[in-house]
Amino acid sequence: MEFTVKLTDAQSRVIIEKGCHTHLADYMEFNGRVMVVTDDNIPDSLKESVLCQFEDAILAEVPQGEKAKSFEIYTDLLATLLENGFSRKDFVIALGGGVVGDLAGFVASTYKRGCRFVQIPTTTLAQIDSSIGGKVAVNMNGIKNCVGSFYHPETVFVDTDTLATLEKRHFYNGLVEAVKAGCIGDAQLFDIFKNHAHELDAHSPYLEEIITRSLLFKRSVVQQDEKEQNLRKILNFGHTIGHALESLYNLEEYYHGECVANGMLMITEDMQIKQDLTGIFEKMNIPFVKAPDADKCIEFIKNDKKASGSTVDIVKVDRIGEAYIEKIHIEDMKKYFGR
Numbered sequence: 001m002e003f004t005v006k007l008t009d010a011q012s013r014v015i016i017e018k019g020c021h022t023h024l025a026d027y028m029e030f031n032g033r034v035m036v037v038t039d040d041n042i043p044d045s046l047k048e049s050v051l052c053q054f055e056d057a058i059l060a061e062v063p064q065g066e067k068a069k070s071f072e073i074y075t076d077l078l079a080t081l082l083e084n085g086f087s088r089k090d091f092v093i094a095l096g097g098g099v100v101g102d103l104a105g106f107v108a109s110t111y112k113r114g115c116r117f118v119q120i121p122t123t124t125l126a127q128i129d130s131s132i133g134g135k136v137a138v139n140m141n142g143i144k145n146c147v148g149s150f151y152h153p154e155t156v157f158v159d160t161d162t163l164a165t166l167e168k169r170h171f172y173n174g175l176v177e178a179v180k181a182g183c184i185g186d187a188q189l190f191d192i193f194k195n196h197a198h199e200l201d202a203h204s205p206y207l208e209e210i211i212t213r214s215l216l217f218k219r220s221v222v223q224q225d226e227k228e229q230n231l232r233k234i235l236n237f238g239h240t241i242g243h244a245l246e247s248l249y250n251l252e253e254y255y256h257g258e259c260v261a262n263g264m265l266m267i268t269e270d271m272q273i274k275q276d277l278t279g280i281f282e283k284m285n286i287p288f289v290k291a292p293d294a295d296k297c298i299e300f301i302k303n304d305k306k307a308s309g310s311t312v313d314i315v316k317v318d319r320i321g322e323a324y325i326e327k328i329h330i331e332d333m334k335k336y337f338g339r
Ligand SMILES: NC(=O)c1ccc[n+]([C@@H]2O[C@H](COP(=O)([O-])OP(=O)(O)OC[C@H]3O[C@@H](n4cnc5c(N)ncnc54)[C@H](O)[C@@H]3O)[C@@H](O)[C@H]2O)c1
Pocket: 039, 040, 041, 042, 043, 046, 064, 065, 066, 069, 096, 097, 098, 099, 100, 102, 122, 123, 124, 125, 126, 129, 130, 131, 132, 133, 134, 135, 136, 145, 162, 163, 164, 165, 166, 167, 170, 174, 256
């Protein structure tokens, strides 16, 4: 299966096929040098299966985890490209999860005003969500994604075979973004979770459909609103509270998807949807955050870049498959905590 994300000045080709990461040149021509950016926790077998396809590829390994999205590591990677004489016609390949994708993408977007960029996402989160849409960034002064740009990969190779080694907790964490896509835009996708959440793993026959549906939905939104002026905000369902929870726990105790799952539950008012979501997340072993400090969360929401003045745009779902944006006073967000 393959499709294209068409944007104003770019397009991304998305290939969803088992085994595709082992024969990249069958899909596109790599007529230049290659730097593969990956992290030090990704299995060697995965790195080998990509590196062996190129004669003189450079392997740039960064430490695993959010801390790799730093300015220091970003400049180190730029220096490696420069020292090795890379031109803007050469390739940066991101092999890893959302961290490697965001970091390598930001490097590619700024090196010589933009070199060629390819993604091989290896987590559910990256395959479902972060590998398309073009948001690339690093963190600074403890603030997530505060330096970045929009830069779309020319090709994304989605290979569910790469997920076989992914830790279960990360596997489910990423799937939360697919549950979100179901809630806001694809009722059939939501039904897959309602019926099969208890039996999902890397070998599940439903996995490719879940990923494909999520990506197609994200494509439809991104193509209509590339730079998050308006419609794209619906992708933030569960994220206003989710980001506050991430900050409350210092980006450590819970993963992004887990916080978003809790955010989705807290913001949902329809009792049936809330019950269905709770059932799905229980089956996915998502931890439930108990009584978070509402005042501190409100402070984090005030500092969030999505808040303007005393109001914030939140995403609501009253019927599965449909979302709308509501502007509310940040102080009124309190009612969603402790529910
Ligand atoms: N750009 C976007 O639109 C967007 C959207 C959502 C999230 N993000 C970003 O994505 C990041 C989170 O991404 P993530 O959840 O993929 O985390 P991650 O990249 O840190 O990966 C999670 C862990 O899984 C390991 N791993 C990756 N692939 C593996 C594999 N195949 N087998 C075994 N282990 C593997 C990694 O080493 C890491 O320890 C955050 O920085 C977030 O801001 C970006």
